[in-house]
Amino acid sequence: MIDEPEFTEPLARELCGTMPVHRRLLNESMAYRAQRSAIENQATQYRLGGRRISRSGTISIPVVVHVVHNTDEQNISDGQIYSQIEILNQDFRAANPDVTQVPPVWQPLVADTMIEFHLATRNPNGDPTDGIIRVRTTRSSFSHHDDAVKSSATGGADPWPSDQYLNMWVCQLRGGLLGYAQFPGGPPDTDGVVIRHSAFGNMGTVAQPFHLGRTATHEVGHWLNLYHIWGDDGQGCSGDDKVADTPNQGGGNTGMPTFPHISCNNGPNGDMFMNYMDYTDDAGMMMFTTGQSTRMNACLEGPRASFLIPQLARVGGPEERTVAAASAGGPRVSGNGSQRELEQLLQEVLKDTRAALSVISGSR
Amino acid sequence: MNEEAPDIVGAWLHAYEEDTDTTAVYHPEDYPFRPSRRPRRGMDFHADGTFVEWVPGPDDRPREVAGRWARQETDRIRVTFPEGQGEPFDLTVVSREGDTLSFARGERQ
Numbered sequence: 001m002i003d004e005p006e007f008t009e010p011l012a013r014e015l016c017g018t019m020p021v022h023r024r025l026l027n028e029s030m031a032y033r034a035q036r037s038a039i040e041n042q043a044t045q046y047r048l049g050g051r052r053i054s055r056s057g058t059i060s061i062p063v064v065v066h067v068v069h070n071t072d073e074q075n076i077s078d079g080q081i082y083s084q085i086e087i088l089n090q091d092f093r094a095a096n097p098d099v100t101q102v103p104p105v106w107q108p109l110v111a112d113t114m115i116e117f118h119l120a121t122r123n124p125n126g127d128p129t130d131g132i133i134r135v136r137t138t139r140s141s142f143s144h145h146d147d148a149v150k151s152s153a154t155g156g157a158d159p160w161p162s163d164q165y166l167n168m169w170v171c172q173l174r175g176g177l178l179g180y181a182q183f184p185g186g187p188p189d190t191d192g193v194v195i196r197h198s199a200f201g202n203m204g205t206v207a208q209p210f211h212l213g214r215t216a217t218h219e220v221g222h223w224l225n226l227y228h229i230w231g232d233d234g235q236g237c238s239g240d241d242k243v244a245d246t247p248n249q250g251g252g253n254t255g256m257p258t259f260p261h262i263s264c265n266n267g268p269n270g271d272m273f274m275n276y277m278d279y280t281d282d283a284g285m286m287m288f289t290t291g292q293s294t295r296m297n298a299c300l301e302g303p304r305a306s307f308l309i310p311q312l313a314r315v316g317g318p319e320e321r322t323v324a325a326a327s328a329g330g331p332r333v334s335g336n337g338s339q340r341e342l343e344q345l346l347q348e349v350l351k352d353t354r355a356a357l358s359v360i361s362g363s364r
Numbered sequence: 365m366n367e368e369a370p371d372i373v374g375a376w377l378h379a380y381e382e383d384t385d386t387t388a389v390y391h392p393e394d395y396p397f398r399p400s401r402r403p404r405r406g407m408d409f410h411a412d413g414t415f416v417e418w419v420p421g422p423d424d425r426p427r428e429v430a431g432r433w434a435r436q437e438t439d440r441i442r443v444t445f446p447e448g449q450g451e452p453f454d455l456t457v458v459s460r461e462g463d464t465l466s467f468a469r470g471e472r473q
Contacts, residue, residue: 176397
């Protein structure tokens, strides 16, 4: 079994906590760890080439944006939300204009992930929607402590089914926090990403230097199982992001570094600080690598396969495109999906599911 | 507890951009901090001696590490993790003025 990366130690520390989040993790940590191990094993098979991505076309993931606002300013415009969706589609398809700024040595690694996003067109009941939920709250800001923004009972907005929609909560966050995510394998009722309103999209309330929508790109990277590029080991050189084509580097980079920035004997090219999974300013990050793309797509064929399977089932003929367009806001696939791909994927997912269940129940 | 000791009870986040060569500056959690991509470290000193440290997590949500704190001298704080999940450390309180708490640099920052 593949070991969890270095951040598992803080998880263990939380077992002795007294805060609400600690208690929740106390109850869930064993199952969560088992889930994460199974997910990592699955991702490793793709990284090592034992498995290949089944999908050859694009996937478009339905998004619901929950705008939880305490002031009129925080109630961001539809246009600001559209700008964020457009940025996600550019960044995940390597269609962002600034991709040309990637240093030549890493241009060959720039990846089109073939993943897109769209605002949901059907709500969970099947009714038409614009994919935007607006909730007024009495809370002036939200903290990371309790995920309060994710529940109407605590002044936030309840998620839509997180196996069918990517939930994005937009709000005022305390402590200067730009956003946070949840890795696959976590609790379904808190699954999604939270983004500070002033870092969402590229217009309206956004503020420099986090004004180009890259916070959501970064957080959705986590949602699709990417780790920080330096491996989450502080400033050390032993952390691993579980992606082979990203250089080893010390800690996270902030601001706007200049190329090359050397750490951990990673010269001559140094840190890949222009990667979306570093901590640079919005204008300083502009690429995912091929290895990161593989890891995200492995996630879509594993723990987040619920987004992929309905699409593959619909692809194959012209009428199915129509069905996809009229579906309950579900994911859309285009390209060369086939029945064979679907069957192969279903078998793999069933195998993973059985393995994960046996780990959790302790039956192996 | 020494009555002259600065009151540090509460939740504090690191305003790293305000640090000086000799001090690390903290403000209360609800202070209007400047947005920061790197999650801010934090420390929550409870009146009952329990302690929570916030460290940046892999999903950008600060992770909470529970321990205990005790005053050693007027300006000296000892933080321990009795269950062994962290190394103990000492803090020197330089000042507490309103919503600004300053520690000597180099001990935890």
